[in-house]
Structure formats: structure tokens, C-alpha cells
Amino acid sequence: MSPSPPGLDASTDEYDSSTGPIADALAKFIAESCSYACGGENSIQGSELNVTGQNQEGFKPKPLASPVTIRWDAATTNSKLVLPADLGSNTADAEALAELLRCAQPATFGCNGMEATDERYRKALEMKPSAFSTNFCPYTAGIVDAIAQALLPNATSPNGHHGVRAELSKLHVYTSPSGMFKAHFDTPQSASHFGTLVVCLPCVHEGGQLIVRHRGHSTTFDWSKSSNSLQWAAFYTDCEHEVLEVTSGHRLVFTYKLCVSRGLGDLAGNCDVINFQQLPLYQKVKETLVNSEFMPKGGHLGWKCSHAYAHGTNAGAAALPTVLKGSDMAIYEVFRSLDLPVCIRPVLQDISNFYSAGDLGEVEDLQGLDHVGHDFGDPYTMDRYSNETTMRDYYDQYPHSLHKVTWLQNRAEAEGNVEIAYVAPYADLASEAGVIYSYCALICRISPYEERVNLDHTGTTE
Ligand SMILES: O=C(O)CCC(=O)C(=O)O
Ligand SMILES: [Fe+2]
Numbered sequence: 001m002s003p004s005p006p007g008l009d010a011s012t013d014e015y016d017s018s019t020g021p022i023a024d025a026l027a028k029f030i031a032e033s034c035s036y037a038c039g040g041e042n043s044i045q046g047s048e049l050n051v052t053g054q055n056q057e058g059f060k061p062k063p064l065a066s067p068v069t070i071r072w073d074a075a076t077t078n079s080k081l082v083l084p085a086d087l088g089s090n091t092a093d094a095e096a097l098a099e100l101l102r103c104a105q106p107a108t109f110g111c112n113g114m115e116a117t118d119e120r121y122r123k124a125l126e127m128k129p130s131a132f133s134t135n136f137c138p139y140t141a142g143i144v145d146a147i148a149q150a151l152l153p154n155a156t157s158p159n160g161h162h163g164v165r166a167e168l169s170k171l172h173v174y175t176s177p178s179g180m181f182k183a184h185f186d187t188p189q190s191a192s193h194f195g196t197l198v199v200c201l202p203c204v205h206e207g208g209q210l211i212v213r214h215r216g217h218s219t220t221f222d223w224s225k226s227s228n229s230l231q232w233a234a235f236y237t238d239c240e241h242e243v244l245e246v247t248s249g250h251r252l253v254f255t256y257k258l259c260v261s262r263g264l265g266d267l268a269g270n271c272d273v274i275n276f277q278q279l280p281l282y283q284k285v286k287e288t289l290v291n292s293e294f295m296p297k298g299g300h301l302g303w304k305c306s307h308a309y310a311h312g313t314n315a316g317a318a319a320l321p322t323v324l325k326g327s328d329m330a331i332y333e334v335f336r337s338l339d340l341p342v343c344i345r346p347v348l349q350d351i352s353n354f355y356s357a358g359d360l361g362e363v364e365d366l367q368g369l370d371h372v373g374h375d376f377g378d379p380y381t382m383d384r385y386s387n388e389t390t391m392r393d394y395y396d397q398y399p400h401s402l403h404k405v406t407w408l409q410n411r412a413e414a415e416g417n418v419e420i421a422y423v424a425p426y427a428d429l430a431s432e433a434g435v436i437y438s439y440c441a442l443i444c445r446i447s448p449y450e451e452r453v454n455l456d457h458t459g460t461t462e
Helices: 017-032 048-054 091-103 144-150 282-290 314-318 325-336 391-397
Strands: 037-044 066-073 079-081 109-111 114-116 125-127 130-136 163-175 178-186 193-202 206-207 210-214 216-222 229-236 240-243 246-261 301-304 341-347 369-373 380-382 399-401 405-407 416-423 434-448
Touching: 017 091, 037 216, 079 091, 091 125, 091 163, 114 325, 144 163, 144 193, 144 229, 210 229, 246 325, 282 325, 301 314, 325 341, 325 434, 341 416, 380 391
Parallel strands: 301 405, 380 416
Antiparallel strands: 037 229, 066 079, 066 130, 109 114, 125 163, 163 246, 178 240, 193 229, 193 246, 206 246, 210 216, 210 240, 301 434, 341 369, 341 434, 369 399, 416 434
């Protein structure tokens, strides 16, 4: 037996019968309770807590954040508050907060599709993002990335590449003696809206705990313990939550709508942010199309993708073409913005690669033609039909059509996936299998010169 890897000790591997059910109960609890809310804390740079508290031995240093500045529209010049602030002894800070409260409005809440105010249900003040600005950004603080990982597990998206967008909703201030928000659910405002982020600013207060509930579990975020750090919580819209009464001080929070966004490799075909017509490639393709010597009778122009996409599996296939990246994405988007019909298909490796692998069969008629598959997905498995089965027979069984494709690069540059698993024609044992690879390719139909010069390609950039 090989020795245990570092950190594992074979002597603790004893099995006892009571462990299984306890581990099962723990697993059930984890599945139900760990995935509906998360939270964290960033200490403020230079603050007392950061110097003396959390960085001692045994404590993980917390990520640092800058003091938070809020500037707002006001008739007076006194319209800036920096937190943490010394509200007790610094009258300028206390006045700035008082002015912020004067400029804020009673907080609303959604009720039957309308915005309502009712202090019995929500007692707080609010400021809309159009009325103030701040240097705080949940992206730079690392909060949005943390939420994307903790609350959007891969299972929720077909390709696991979704990102999170945090949209600032409002600044809310809950003030003692009775600032609070009764138990409620946040109404999803679009198909992509999946949760809420609340960021509590460093300001002395007591009470005001946020309680988030989900299927009999609850999590309490008590942010009164520290007034020198930014503390936050994020949760799904299907979680009931409430803010208990603030019993002293002021509880200031930024609230954000959390939406699923495309991003992190989920863009091709949906990317409004990059202007592909500005790429040098766009002009080059355009120039090529008006060259009468380039594919004068039209045909198919192909690009074997330079990145790997697991196109030979059903899951990988479902993510195409949105996960295309780099040059593959640029070519796909440039073809599309020129209104050129482009499709993405598996192309079988050239049959002539099998010159030494048993009987190829008749292949002369295939010269210069490519086997373009109808669909991506898990590999085809094929049995040997008889001793006379040739490699050509395997190719013919695969759902595809033959095309003469003008490739933009050498075949060798592309990376293949297994497309067909077959029982080798030369195999004596039935278990001896072979594979045929496919490449993931972009194939664009080019019309004959006479037709395409008359086409009004979009995006003329003169
Ligand atoms: O202030 C909080 O902690 C929660 C705010 C809230 O529930 C909301 O704005 O919908
Ligand atoms: Fe809410």
C-alpha cells in the first residue's frame, strides 16, 4: 500500500456505524442552509479596528476598504459626509449627517406593484442614486465577485460562466428610536434579478439586525458590533427578511439589486459592449469581400477554432457559441456584423489521416471535401458491422454533409474532440476501439462576387 499523502493519516480511517447518519444529516443541512445568503466584512483603512483588532496573530486579516464619502444635492454647502465619522465630538460631522437626513425622503417599499410609504411597515429615510454620489464600489471591494461564486453556483447556468451585476438601488438610513423594516420579500424586477445586496456603512448604532430566512433556516447579520468596517449581506429574492428596530444611533446602508449578467466568457452573440466594427479584422474582411478574385463563385469560408470548447460533449455544446473567446469570438462577431451567415459545426478529421489504420475503403471521391457534422454533442459510438467494415463506412454513418471549405488556417492548428468512438475494423477483439476526432469550426457562407458586392453590409465605417 502506498503511504498516505501529506495531511492524511491512515490510523484515523476507522469506520463506525453511527457516523453515516450524522454525516447525512449534516449534508442535508448544508444543502438547505448554506446557499441562500452570504456576508462579509472589509475593515476601513487606518481605522482603529484594523490596527489593533483583526490583524493579530490567529486572525485572518480582512480586506481593506477606504473611508466612504457620500456627496449629495443640497441647498447648503454642507453636503458631504465621510464615514467612519466622530459623530459624538465632531460637530461638523454631526451636522453633515443631520443635513443628509434633512435632504432624504421617507423610504418606500413595493406593494402590489406600486411604491408605498407606511411607517408601520418601514420606518427609514432614503436617497435615490440620482441624488447622491459615493466613492464606494462593491466591485472594487471584491464583494460582487464573492457573491458570484457563493450565490451563483455553476449548476444554475448551462455553462457556469454567468457573472453578477450589482445595481445601486438606494441609500437608506434607519434611525433610533424606531427605524425598522418589517418582514418582507423583495420583488424580482426582471428575469435576471435574483437577489439583494445590503452594505452597511461604518456608523455607530445598536439594534437594526438584518434577519434573512429561507425554508426554516435563518441568518442574523448584526452590524452594530463594529463601526469601523464595511459589513455586507447578500441573499436571494425568495428569502423573507426584516430589519429589527434600531435602538440607538444611525444605521446607513446602500442597497443593490443583484442581477445575473453575461460575462466571464459568456458573450459571443450577446456582446453589446465591444464594437466589433472597430477591429482591424472587420475592415480586412470587408476589403476581401469586394475583391473579385476572392471566391468569385462564392462558397464556404472556414475557421477552425483556436481555443478548446469541449464541443464533443452535450454540456460543452450547449454553451456554444456564447462561450467563444479571443480570435474565435472576434471572427464570429465580425462575420455577423457584416451580415454574413455564419454557423458553428463539428468537422471530422480528414479521413486520409487513417492511411495506416486498416482498410479505408474508397475515398477518392472525398478529395478536398470536408465532413461537416450536423450537430455537436456527446461522441457517436458505432459497432463494427462486419469484417468488411471500412473506415469510410464509419464516416458515412455519421450525420453530416460534405462541403468544400476554404480554411483560413492549417488543419494542424485546431484542437480536436473525440466525435466518433468505433470498433476498429482491424480489431480481432471486439473491445478494441478507435476514435475519430472533430474540430470545432466557424463556417461562413460567402455569396458569389456579383451578388455580394450589391449587398448592403451593415456598419460602414467611412
Ligand atoms: O436595510 C436592510 O438591511 C434591508 C433593506 C431591504 O430589505 C430592502 O431595501 O428591501
Ligand atoms: Fe428587502
